[in-house]
Amino acid sequence: MPVTSVTKDPEALTMTVVADFAVPLQRLWDAYADPRRLERFWGPPTYPATFTRHDMAAGGRSEYSMTGPEGDVARGYWEFIDVKAPHSFEVRDGFCHADGTPNTDLPSMRMVFAFEANGAASRLTTTTYFNSVDELEQLLGMGMEEGMRQAMGQIDDVLADLRTFAAELPAAAQTLDDTTVRVSRVIRGSVEQVWAAHHDASLLQRWLLGPDGWSMPTCEVATEVGQPYRYVWQDDATGRSFTATGEVLEIAPPHRAVTTERMSGDGIPADAPGTTNELTLTPLEEGTLLTLVITYPDAATRDLVLGTGMVDGMETSYARLEQAVLAG
Structure with missing residues (x-):
């Protein structure tokens, strides 16, 4: 003991x-x-x-x-x-x-x-x-x-048990309750660098892209409570696009930001429910622990979204963040 x-x-x-x-x-x-x-x-x-x-x-x-x-x-x-x-x-x-x-x-x-x-x-x-x-x-x-x-x-x-929390592991999701999921990933960079990468439009457009072949032609960032944001992604080969909109509920740089999020676009129902996203950045020996707690309206929506491969897409973007933004 x-x-x-x-x-x-x-x-x-x-x-x-x-x-x-x-x-x-x-x-x-x-x-x-x-x-x-x-x-x-x-x-x-x-x-x-x-x-x-x-x-x-x-x-x-x-x-x-x-x-x-x-x-x-x-x-x-x-x-x-x-x-x-x-x-x-x-x-x-x-x-x-x-x-x-x-x-x-x-x-x-x-x-x-x-x-x-x-x-x-x-x-x-x-x-x-x-x-x-x-x-x-x-x-x-x-x-x-x-x-x-x-x-x-x-x-x-x-x-x-160091391996479970190693910096080289990909993003992982953990269900906390019926409506809440926590996505965690250690990012190789300082808290200040990771915060800037999430709140600087010129940086966001370099890494928050999802699969290869997609771009982010519109990136309107929100940095104050009550301020709206708008991100638009497009598949450069097919022209397919989708949009994320929301507003800031809480913000405490460089550690925490709470926002709403609603998706719209090709293949997304017009009445698709929104989420509340709580971003927390914590310094660790391996880098910065990025924690994103997502609250869905119900368990069915939670499972539907997770089943789309959302976490794999997030990992692709986080790997790009390290390689295309923070490595330099």
Whole structure:
């Protein structure tokens, strides 16, 4: 077990958990920065976690659920107060409802995660600050200490499984729930470079093209909340075309952008439903983790779109982004 000590201080209203890992500091940090890794250990073994949002930047937010063996669901959130990669991050941790709003019937707490290098190994010190002795006792009574011990006991397996998250792997989709899909891809480039590639029209027209033989003659980019965007693609051999339109709902450069999207054009029904797309960029040792959470109106639409080979098309574009834009 990586946990070496647990110290509870009722006077200071804190609980401090120290855990040691036989991996470099950056690899341990990336386990918390990458939601695909984080959800493999954050919940105890019988309550695995799913992160539907994970914006690891000051002012960002994470939302997750933990599902028990009987199908019961516990939901939580993090509000990021401070992030100093790869040395520390601080969050407000609390319980939430299905719509993401805080559940004020249960306590929230402040948590500080401090990462230290020790040669080829690393140490994580997690300090939880409670609001009162009653809340400390309530959360400990709910199994918080044992839950953290069990969760950290799973980190070693995640840290050893480097291949699953390697930068050379193609884009992959994971179904989060009935209407939500997360597409992930590590891009070889900095967060700032990848953000610019998504918000500079001259760059977008070089890589966001899908199959070979297609071009993007129209690229009207949106960079502010409420601003509309419009992309038009065409098959240069046949003249077939389709269009994506939408608007910006949230934007926090260079880490997060939320947009609506509706497709139209050849072969697309006029009443085709739209989606909400949440783009998050997170720095990792291998490059930038691009996470795109897509929310569909229903499960049938989700499955229909995924069945078109959408993710393969995205991988073609992401590979072109690395080769035609970032490589230079």
